[in-house]
Amino acid sequence: MVGNVIQLNQLAFWLACGAGVGMTAVLGGAMQRKWCLAALNLGFLVALLRVQALGVLAGILLARLVLHLLDRGRSPGLIVGLTSSVMLSLFVLHKLPHTADDLGLTPVGRVLSLIGYSYVALRMVEVFRAVFERRHHAPDLPSTINYLLPFHMLAAGPIQAYDDYVKQSSVYREPTTSDVLAGMERIANGLFKKFVLAYLLQKMFLTDFQAPGAYRFLEVQVFFLWLFLDFSAYSDIAVGVGTLIGVVTPENFNRPLGARNVIDFWERWHMSLSLFIRRNLFNPLQLLLMRRDGGRRPLLCAAVALAISFVLCGLWHGLTLGFLIWGVAQATGLITVRIYGQFLQKRLGKAGLKTYLANPSIRLAACLLTFEFQAVTLLALFMRT
Amino acid sequence: MRAAIKQWLVPPSDISGWTFYLRALWIVVQLIAAYCLANQVSPFFYQRF
Numbered sequence: 001m002v003g004n005v006i007q008l009n010q011l012a013f014w015l016a017c018g019a020g021v022g023m024t025a026v027l028g029g030a031m032q033r034k035w036c037l038a039a040l041n042l043g044f045l046v047a048l049l050r051v052q053a054l055g056v057l058a059g060i061l062l063a064r065l066v067l068h069l070l071d072r073g074r075s076p077g078l079i080v081g082l083t084s085s086v087m088l089s090l091f092v093l094h095k096l097p098h099t100a101d102d103l104g105l106t107p108v109g110r111v112l113s114l115i116g117y118s119y120v121a122l123r124m125v126e127v128f129r130a131v132f133e134r135r136h137h138a139p140d141l142p143s144t145i146n147y148l149l150p151f152h153m154l155a156a157g158p159i160q161a162y163d164d165y166v167k168q169s170s171v172y173r174e175p176t177t178s179d180v181l182a183g184m185e186r187i188a189n190g191l192f193k194k195f196v197l198a199y200l201l202q203k204m205f206l207t208d209f210q211a212p213g214a215y216r217f218l219e220v221q222v223f224f225l226w227l228f229l230d231f232s233a234y235s236d237i238a239v240g241v242g243t244l245i246g247v248v249t250p251e252n253f254n255r256p257l258g259a260r261n262v263i264d265f266w267e268r269w270h271m272s273l274s275l276f277i278r279r280n281l282f283n284p285l286q287l288l289l290m291r292r293d294g295g296r297r298p299l300l301c302a303a304v305a306l307a308i309s310f311v312l313c314g315l316w317h318g319l320t321l322g323f324l325i326w327g328v329a330q331a332t333g334l335i336t337v338r339i340y341g342q343f344l345q346k347r348l349g350k351a352g353l354k355t356y357l358a359n360p361s362i363r364l365a366a367c368l369l370t371f372e373f374q375a376v377t378l379l380a381l382f383m384r385t
Numbered sequence: 386m387r388a389a390i391k392q393w394l395v396p397p398s399d400i401s402g403w404t405f406y407l408r409a410l411w412i413v414v415q416l417i418a419a420y421c422l423a424n425q426v427s428p429f430f431y432q433r434f
Binding site: 025186 | 390392393394397408412413418419420
């Protein structure tokens with residue numbers, strides 16, 4: 001593998017898929033499958049990182065040990081504090097590669113990029129929280145590997161909820177012919193979207209925002225479409241591979257270009273991230289604020305929780321001013337939609353609001369406005385600072 | 386394993402033979418098109434995260 005990202009036109013990924021399918025066809029027992037899947041995930045890491053995979057394995061063993069200690073209830077506060085500091089430091093190294101270079105940690109930065117650390121970190125938050133809150137026991141070693149580093153979800157997610165992972169790993173259903181057909185279709189659709197449709201759009205219309213004047217307005221629309229095709233392609237492939245190897249992989253997109261407002265958009269775009277934010281940031285924050293406020297100003301509490309959640313969401317994407325602005329813009333959009341929704345309900349009443357929402361012209365205008373909002377806010381990412 | 390793969394190539398009872406093979410053909414067409422352009426594509430935007 002070359003470069004700092006997993007690429008879908010490289011052999012190791014498809015060999016791992018083939019091995020996974022073979023394994024699914026041959027193995028029956030849940031325990032056997034779990035260990036073989038862990039070996040496959042580790043094997044993929046070795047193909048990806050060579051000797052540096054040992055560092056990742058050491059990290060996994062450490063995570064397993066810490067989860068075990070947390071499960072036993074030994075100094076949970078200290079463990080959570082230390083783990084959070086380490087995870088945050090690694091996150092900064094991952095997001096700011098020049099910092100890793102300055103500290104002489106270039107190989108660490110490269111490994112973090114290759115394993116898609118942003119996604120691994122979110123999965124770690126999920127599993128640590130589940131064990132800390134005593135919803136689940138610490139996972140065993142193969143489950144830790146399979147949950148944190150599933151080879152088909154490393155490139156671009158999705159982010160599986162730990163609760164879902166525990167539920168699905170206890171029930172295994174051998175793929176039927178219909179499952180195999182559906183899985184192959186998702187993979188083929190994904191590859192077609194990425195390598196044909198997204199490529200043609202990029203080739204014909206995108207200039208990396210170098211073109212002057214009014215063309216930039218057209219380019220940002222096409223860029224948003226390209227981003228959707230490219231990103232959803234990865235999710236299609238992950239879901240398809242998951243179907244073939246018997247690992248339930250969450251959906252990440254549900255026709256987001258048809259969203260009628262920003263809230264609706266985030267329920268359809270990168271759904272696994274939206275659900276992660278809701279579970280781990282928005283809901284706990286809103287609850288905390290409501291308790292402090294005594295439930296007097298629910299809209300304000302929701303607005304503050306949304307603002308904090310989406311600013312952090314922006315910074316998760318990148319530690320740059322552009323992503324900060326993008327996060328603030330998303331939060332502003334979400335809060336505006338909430339306030340506008342309440343205003344409409346007060347003004348029109350429940351029945352009036354239902355009629356208003358059912359109006360096809362209003363729906364079309366709302367979809368176009370949402371599309372424009374999402375496209376234009378992407379410009380923040382290309383600001384030259 | 387051979388038995389499992391053989392089984393996957395036979396239309397299941399809930400899908401007609403025509404539909405099954407047409408869908409399979411579309412998969413092959415998409416894969417060929419993607420294969421032809423696979424080396425032209427630059428890395429994925431979202432992977433930078």
